[in-house]
Amino acid sequence: MDDIEDDTTIFSTLKSFKSLISCPDRSLLETEPAYGRSDLQKLYTKRVELEEAAERVRSHTSLLQLTQEKQQMELSHKRARIELEKEAHSSSRDLQREIDRNRELLMKIRRLEEREGKANQALNEQMENNKALKRDLEELHKKANEKDSKLAEADQMISELKDETRRLSQQIQIQESKFSTQNLEIQALQEQLDVQRKKFQDISQRYQNLQSSHSTSTESELKMKELERRLALQEQDAVIVKNMKSEVTRLPELEREMKRLREENSFLRETKENSSLLKEETEGLRRKLERMERVMEEKLKVELEKEKLERELQAWENIGQATGLNIRKPEDLSREVIQIQQRELSLKQQNYTLNSSVRSVEKARAELLPEIAQLRSKAQEEQKKRENQDSLVRRLQKRVLLLTKERDGMRAILESYDSELATSEYSPQLTLRVKEAEDMLHKVQTHNTDMETQLFKAQEEAGTFKLQAQMVTAELEALKEQQTSNAEKTTLATAEEISSLRQKIEELEAERQRLEEQNNILEMRLERHNLQGDYDPVKTKVIHLQMNPTSIAKQQRSEEVEQLRVECQRLRERLRKIEASGGMTTDDTTLIIPPSQEILDLRKQMESAELKNQRLKEVFQKKIQEFRTACYVLTGYQIDITVENQYRLTSVYAEHMEDSLLFKSTGPVGSGSMQLLETDFSRTLTGLVDLHLFHQKSIPVFLSAVTIELFSRQTVT
């Protein structure tokens, strides 16, 4: 049991030892890789970020020049070298540190190994103990073998652990190398990062510069545009100035043309007057000409009439010669005419008597005519009768003939029958035949008689018709004769009637045609009016709805017009008000700005200034008048300025109104140097002029001398 307990303690100590060995190794391994691993992660992330930043920066800095870069690169190279040295130093330091750490680790491992050795020694001791103990127990041997085996296993484990430690140490070395390389890389990247940062700064600076330059460039562009615009405006102005110049050059020409046109105008006006006068004259002359022509025509006519009358007179005078009635004067002619008239009267009387005899004869004739007609009719009747008788006779004769023929025939038949009777006895048949023949005969005879009666009747009728016809013809002939006799009497009357009737007929025909045409025209008009919409007020009427679109539209229109009128009125009143308040009288009120206070003040000022002006003028006028009268009274001369720089002096004592002296101002204005000009009056004062002006050269003395002279002249005379 103790062995077991001992074994258990041994095992537990082994376990703890193993754990001890493994733990530090693990911890070492863990720390170092952990340390290495976290660092690596951070580095990696940093690297990614840096790469991204670098990409960004590279995109910004694509424009940079190569030389600068190269320089910078060189600089950076130098710097890098310096830094590399620094880094090398630092890395060497780190390396030393690492080496120290390694040494420490190795030391630890050695310690651990020493511990292991110690543990081995302990183990050996234990084994010895075990061997010592083996003797005690054979069972323990086995256990010890087992333990040995276990120990062997433990040894294996230990060797493995050793291997592991070696491996781990190798790994540590590898890791350390990696770490170093990565540190180097890190340093390089850091350098690059610094370089990039500097580049970035440079580039940002340059970007700012660019922006500023951009802004300046835009400003300059704007200025340029403005200048261009101004230039364009100036060009336009130049063009306008050119046009104006051209127009101005044309101005004198236009003035010349105007003068010419004015002259032409005046000339035309003169000629117009002349032409109007001439026109009046021509009209007068034309009228005269017309009158003369008319007079000429009348003269011609009168001459023709005269000739006619002469001819007539000649004819009248020749009548006497032509008729051979010894006519020399109209009285003879009248005598002849009277004679002829008397003859005519006598002849007319004869005519009337003859006419009356003719009428009586005709009456007798007319009475005789119907008698004749009657006799004729009687004669015709007699003739008719005779003809009838003749026809009767003929018929009777024919009848007789027929009868005789019948009788002969009958006789012959009888004889034949009698002859035949002797030969044979056909008496019944014969009697029958005889009867038949007799019947036939009767029939024929009756037929004959009928026919004859018919014929007779027809003939009678024909005869009566013939009689009638003949009577009618006789009457017609009588009437015709009457008509002709009547017509002989009244030929004139019937002819007149016929002609009048014909005329009437023609007139009626014409009127009918006219009326027909009128009718057609009226029908057409009516048709047209119907088309246009006319109607007969008696039969039809026209209605429509009261509220129809036309009336509604008209209403709306009138309302619109009213509204517009009202608005117009309102606007006019407003306009009037504005004009009254403003006081502006412009023809087309384009802008009616209500007059501001300034304008009103200015207007008032203007008015006051004008008033002042007016007053000043009046005052000046008065004063000058006073001064002039004072001068006149005191000096005795009235001084007038007729022309610029010329002064006319008229003396109080002048004998005539026109006596005046003329002085002209010479030299600069206001100097007072005067010269006397020649006038009629001054020629009379030559002595004084010589004395006072030429010799004494004093105008006031001269003037006073003249006054004295005139005064003396006046008082003396």
Place this chain on the structure above:
Amino acid sequence: MSKTLKGITLKGSAELVAEFFSFGINSILYQRGIYPAETFTRVTQYDMSLHLTTDSKLKNYLTNVISQLKEWLFDCTVQKLVVVITCLETNEVLERWQFDIECDKTAKESGAPREKSIKAIQEEIRSVIRQITATVTFLPLLETACAFDLLIYTDKDLEVPEQWEESGPQLIDQSEEVRLRSFTTSIHKVNSIVAYKRTDSM
């Protein structure tokens, strides 16, 4: 439909004629531009596409007149229907569309339907409306704003209904007339005439 398949009665004829007038007046208003074209819609009638107004006031007015006209057609007391187009600025009559109606009064007494196919009547009406559309080519342009009025010529002794009043015939002075086609339902015969103001006189 009061028109029997066999023939046309007086009532049916009055309806046909009133229908024709309703569409005819709408066509005239559209063609002459009295009302703006966008206030009209298209409907199918007589196998052709016709214009019909959508303006409510105008529709009201037309239905009033046409319904009254149908009564008078049935009584055979109406003689003419006239569409008068007036210029609003000068108050002158510019155009007159006159439809003369001849009514066979014996149809009133007999009451027997007459033999005439509806197809034939519609064919005739179609040709009249086509002619109305075609008149646009020779009628003078209506440049100013215009309004229209409907006048009805009736017998003198007819009782004038409440909202109606008598008016003048509103003739055009110096007019040119053109006769258009006519159509007949065998009871009513409608002749169409268009009269317009001569332009050279204006």
